Amino acid sequence: MNFKYLFTPYKIGKCEIPNRLVVTAMATNYCTNQGLATERYIRYHEERAKGGWGLIITENYAVNEHAMAFQGIGGMWNDEQVASHRQLTERIHRYNTKIFCQLYHAGRQTFSLVNGGVQPVAPSPIACPVNREMPRELTTHEIHGLVTDFGTAAERVKKAGFDGLELHAGNGYLIAGFMSSYENRRTDEYGGCFTNRMRFLREVLEEVRSRVGSVFPVSVRFAAEEHELGGRDLAEARMVAALLEEMGVDMINCSNGVYGSYNLSQISTMYMPHGWTIKNAAELKKVVNIPVLGVNRITDPLMADQFLSMGYCDFVGMARASLADPFLPQKALHGQFQSIRTCIGCLQGCVGSLITGSPCRCLVNPECGHEFEYDYSAEVTPKKVLVIGGGVAGMEAAIAAARRGHKVTLWEKSDRLGGQFISASYPPGKGEFATYIGCLNYYVKETGVCVEFNKEATEESIKAFGPDSVLLATGAVPNEPKLPGVNRANVVYAEQVLLGIKTVEGRIVIAGGGETGLETALYLAASERGDISVVTSLEKVAKELNGVKRVEALKMAATRGIEFITNTNLVEICENGVLLEKGGETRLLPCDCVVIAKGYHSNNSLKDELAFLGDRLVTIGDAVKARNALEASASGCKAGYYA
Structure with missing residues (x-):
């Protein structure tokens, strides 16, 4: 398929961007707590530049030492x-x-810790x-001080x-x-x-312009819909967009949501439709002549090109897609779609890690954050x-070892590769999980790994x-729980159900309230x-x-x-219940x-x-300890690299 717009240049102000693919801002926790760029941080971004992304927008840089939502940014x-950032x-x-x-500045969406x-301010x-x-309410004097903070920070950005x-x-x-008005209840001039x-915002923009000049491109990211009672709706978003153009902004980044939005729109999971907010960007384009950047669960370059062709936006943000595959642009340009590691919306490494204060990671790209x-x-x-086992860990290990130049053989006791990740793709909303196994299958062949199916490993054979x-x-x-009646004919295991090996119907009890039980x-x-x-x-279920x-x-x-029946023990499986x-x-x-569904x-x-x-x-992988696919892919890749 041919791309009509994706790989054409486009200007933001007077700055020409070589294509329309944008890595939008994501916190990584790769910097020092003093805000300095590390080699890890630089290599992470450099990999995406190598991969052909037209524009990279860094994570949110704090304008003062008390403005952060996360440490390590x-x-x-x-x-x-x-x-250090000039090196970047x-x-x-x-x-x-x-x-x-x-x-x-994070405002109220942070902790004093x-x-x-x-104390946070707002x-x-x-x-x-x-x-x-x-949070503590800001005084007028403090607001003026923050305006200056944005200005001096902008001056350093240019330097x-x-x-x-x-x-x-x-x-x-x-x-x-x-x-x-969702957050702001002031009765003064602010x-x-x-x-x-x-x-x-106007005062911040004026201060920034006074520091960087009229030619230096300035984009503004704002939520077209905040998805909260009393928050911004699309009607007001159009007003904001028109005002931003009037104030000399060079591009609008059309985001959505706030912390805690009822539909969790700020970061889309696998359960959200692809490009589900792109029409908000299209609405903003109707009232401005400056470029508009569209975002939200856009994972396929063909989809991105179509949004551009339809006039919905001028640039496409594919942040988490860039985590999954830094070389997505180059692969798309050369028609190598099968080789693209596609974001599956699991949020295990990109969001889950940050919540715990850990560095950003990616399940389908275990090299993310380890480019250095x-x-x-x-x-x-x-x-x-020799790799024994063809699940996620085994496949990643085999691929990494083969890429290093080793002669790799993989033994799999079944007739297919993928392990438990195959059944993981069967619950509702998780069909895209199969794209990861499909991609790994491609790389196993591409790197020349010799795969032997239905091969049982023993001491003698090794x-x-x-x-x-x-x-x-x-x-x-x-x-296998030690329960009276566990061997009855009406008892099956979750994996058997998900893979269609066993069929159940009628009144069904699922024993186990973890992720597997819920899904x-x-x-x-x-x-x-x-x-x-x-x-x-x-x-709680699925804690x-x-x-x-x-x-x-x-x-x-x-x-x-x-x-859901919680705080309850299942003590026996009887004939009728x-x-x-x-x-x-x-x-x-x-x-x-x-x-x-009692775990693994x-x-x-x-x-x-x-x-x-x-x-x-x-x-x-799970042969060490039953955990999750994020840990399995990471340990497999590392073991294969250092084999």
Whole structure:
């Protein structure tokens, strides 16, 4: 398929961007706590420049030392920070990619713990529904000081060699807070009517322009819809867009949502439609002549080109798609679609890691954030490498080892590759998970890995093979609860249900309220198999899911009538139901079928047999400990690289 617009240049102000593909801002936690760019941070961005992205917009750089929502992000609040970020811009410019720096103040959407014990500040003393720490209302004098902070930070941005800057006036951060009656309840000149609510942004823009000049490109990111009662709607968003053009802004980045939006629109999960807010960008384009950047779960370059062709936007932001595959632009340009590692919307590494204060990662691209570590051009002495197990960890290990130049053989005891990730793609909303396994299959062939199916590994067969290195990726197997009646004919396991090996219907009880139990319930409810109850001894269902995904999944469960029975032990499976115990009292819950979803444990019994290998044996993925695919892909890639 031919691209009509995606690879054509377009200007932001007087700055020509070589194509329409944009890496929009994402926090990484790769910088120092002093806001300095590290080699890890620079290499992460450099990889995307190598991959052919037209414009990179950095993560949100703080304008003062108390303005951060996360630690480990960039900063432009003092002159000592300029040099490290100049190294970043110099490296990016080697590849004809442009780079803008995003400036922000987190406002109420942070914690005092992050900002040296200083209480968050906001237009009004209303706590963020997610962070919940009460902010202090800013005085007029302090507002003027923050305007200056934005200006001096912008001056440093230009000195650091950036091609432009973006003001983050969206998603509930400080400027956005002033702009929206959802957060702003002031009655002075910075609150009330539309003009007053825009005053802080106007003053910031004027100050920034006075520091960087009229030619330096300035973009503004703001939420067209905040998806909160009293928040901005599309009608007011058009007014904002027109005002921004009038104030001399060079581009509008059309974002959505705030922390805690009822539909979690700020960061889209696998449960959200592709490009579901792109029409908001199209609406803004109707009232302005400056470029508009469209975003939100755009993962396919063909889709991006179509949005451009339809006139919905002038640039397409594909932030998480760039995490999944930094070389998406080059691959798309050359028609190598099968080789693209596609974002699957899992949010395990990009959002889940940040919530815990860890560096940004990506499930489908285990090299994300490790670009500084992996160098496949470095020479190695070729080895004969044997990978045992063809799940996510085994496939990533085999691919990495083969890319390093080793002769790699993969043994898989079944007739297909993918392991448990195959069944993981069956619950509603997770069909795109299959694209990851499909892509890994492509790379296994492309890198010349020799795959032997239906091959059982034993001590004897391994000795006969004579490997220099063995990577044990035998994965995990379902836990078998020691329950009376667990071997009855009406008892099956979740994986059997998801893969269509076993069929259940009628009154169904799912034993286990973790991620597997919840998703199996959603799978059965989607096909209307019957009345479904999930029984768990925990107080909450699927506690291990990150907050965004969990809320979306529970919403689906509620609409499909799934019953959750928490703080309850399933003590016996009877002929016509299950015996439940809670608070010392027991009751019989009638059912026709029981689905066991009690988690997994490592399948590493072969490890002891292979002790003779010594340090030639490395155990990876779930064979070490049953965790998740994020950890499996990362450990597999690392083991394969260092095989």
